[in-house]
Amino acid sequence: MASVLSFFATTTVLALFIFGCCSTANAQLSPTFYSKTCPNLLTVVRTAMNQAVTKERRMGASILRLFFHDCFVNGCDASILLDDTASFTGEKNAFPNRNSTRGFEVIDTIKTRVEAACNATVSCADILALAARDGVVLLGGTSWTVPLGRRDARTASQSDANNQLPPPTADLAALISTFSAKGLSAQDMTALSGAHTIGQAQCSSFANRIYNEANIDPSFATTRKASCPATSNTNLAPFDTTPNSFDNDYYKALVGRRGLLHSDQQLFNNGTQDALVRTYSTNVAAFNRDFAAAMVKMSQISPLTGTKGEIRSNCRLVN
Numbered sequence: 609m610a611s612v613l614s615f616f617a618t619t620t621v622l623a624l625f626i627f628g629c630c631s632t633a634n635a636q637l638s639p640t641f642y643s644k645t646c647p648n649l650l651t652v653v654r655t656a657m658n659q660a661v662t663k664e665r666r667m668g669a670s671i672l673r674l675f676f677h678d679c680f681v682n683g684c685d686a687s688i689l690l691d692d693t694a695s696f697t698g699e700k701n702a703f704p705n706r707n708s709t710r711g712f713e714v715i716d717t718i719k720t721r722v723e724a725a726c727n728a729t730v731s732c733a734d735i736l737a738l739a740a741r742d743g744v745v746l747l748g749g750t751s752w753t754v755p756l757g758r759r760d761a762r763t764a765s766q767s768d769a770n771n772q773l774p775p776p777t778a779d780l781a782a783l784i785s786t787f788s789a790k791g792l793s794a795q796d797m798t799a800l801s802g803a804h805t806i807g808q809a810q811c812s813s814f815a816n817r818i819y820n821e822a823n824i825d826p827s828f829a830t831t832r833k834a835s836c837p838a839t840s841n842t843n844l845a846p847f848d849t850t851p852n853s854f855d856n857d858y859y860k861a862l863v864g865r866r867g868l869l870h871s872d873q874q875l876f877n878n879g880t881q882d883a884l885v886r887t888y889s890t891n892v893a894a895f896n897r898d899f900a901a902a903m904v905k906m907s908q909i910s911p912l913t914g915t916k917g918e919i920r921s922n923c924r925l926v927n
């Protein structure tokens with residue numbers, strides 16, 4: 609009996625040890641982390657994001673995507689912001705990012721202003737987490753309270769960026785397992801994919817879908833083909849009909865078989881997520897609630913806290 613108990617105790621400890629890295633429960637983050645050391649932080653970030661999104665609406669989307677690509681590669685640690693150098697290969701030229709992720713200059717501007725307000729105090733990882741939330745709000749989406757206290761990585765991994773970010777060719781099982789590996793449920797995955805209610809994709813990301821797939825509205829495919837040849841190019845197309853509004857039109861598009869990426873339509877393809885997609889397509893409050901909760905979860909993937917990592921003074925370079 610004792611040995612059975614000790615077996616279970618050992619197994620539990622082992623499981624905690626093995627899975628503890630990626631669970632969100634152990635995150636030591638707090639929304640009030642900078643309330644004494646940088647009381648104007650939220651205002652500085654919001655003001656700068658307001659200017660950036662006013663100048664170009666798409667920037668709200670681009671910054672949200674940057675945050676996703678940061679968090680999914682070894683946690684929300686600003687690793688995606690590091691530039692390549694002669695002796696360092698970061699994540700910016702990984703396949704999911706190269707010629708695709710954008711908004712780095714906006715983060716630089718915010719960082720400069722944050723440094724002027726509170727020198728050497730706020731991490732680039734926290735700035736990105738706040739900026740992503742603000743982009744959603746500025747495009748008419750829901751809000752959430754951002755847990756803070758992340759620190760910045762001193763490293764980045766191009767191969768992890770290549771392996772851990774889902775490609776647009778992923779099918780439903782792959783999408784579910786990619787998110788599960790980060791401690792996110794299938795429901796979280798379906799809600800977070802609603803980020804594709806804003807922003808645009810390049811023809812190369814969806815050409816195969818519009819030319820070769822069956823689960824697609826034919827007139828939608830025809831429309832998209834007009835600016836996206838089968839050989840593919842870099843022309844942009846919106847994910848839904850309102851790419852500058854954070855609404856639930858993305859899910860309406862999926863129900864109408866007008867998902868832009870193969871991975872988008874996988875969420876409504878006679879599979880386990882169909883019912884949830886239908887719900888989000890008719891109930892924007894349910895989508896907003898689940899999206900906000902999933903963003904808070906995603907924002908807490910493996911943060912560096914305490915004395916780990918550093919507070920970068922330039923988001924592009926380690927100190």
Ligand code: HEM
Binds near residue numbers: 783801806
């Ligand atoms: C579910 C798996 C996902 C896949 C396979 C995926 C894939 C993609 C691809 C291929 C693009 C277009 C890139 C290009 O053509 O240059 C894109 C854009 C975008 N993604 Fe995702 N994504 C996923 C999930 C997410 C999540 C979870 C978020 C944020 C929470 C997100 C936010 C965005 C945004 C906002 C854009 C538009 C960016 C812009 O216009 O600059 N995506 N995604």
Ligand SMILES: *[C@@H]1O[C@H](CO)[C@@H](O)[C@H](O)[C@H]1NC(C)=O
Binds near residue numbers: 706707842
């Ligand atoms: C893609 O990115 C690389 C490196 O950033 C750049 O040299 C190249 O011109 C870009 N290609 C296109 C088609 O934009």
Ligand SMILES: *[C@@H]1O[C@H](CO)[C@@H](O)[C@H](O)[C@H]1NC(C)=O
Binds near residue numbers: 727728921
């Ligand atoms: C800001 O902090 C950095 C790093 O600690 C330091 O090198 C720099 O002198 C500080 N700048 C100001 C204006 O205090």
Ligand SMILES: *[C@@H]1O[C@H](CO)[C@@H](O)[C@H](O)[C@H]1NC(C)=O
Binds near residue numbers: 878
């Ligand atoms: C989904 O199932 C229905 C009913 O069996 C069928 O008519 C439809 O073609 C299926 N759609 C896909 C994308 O498999």
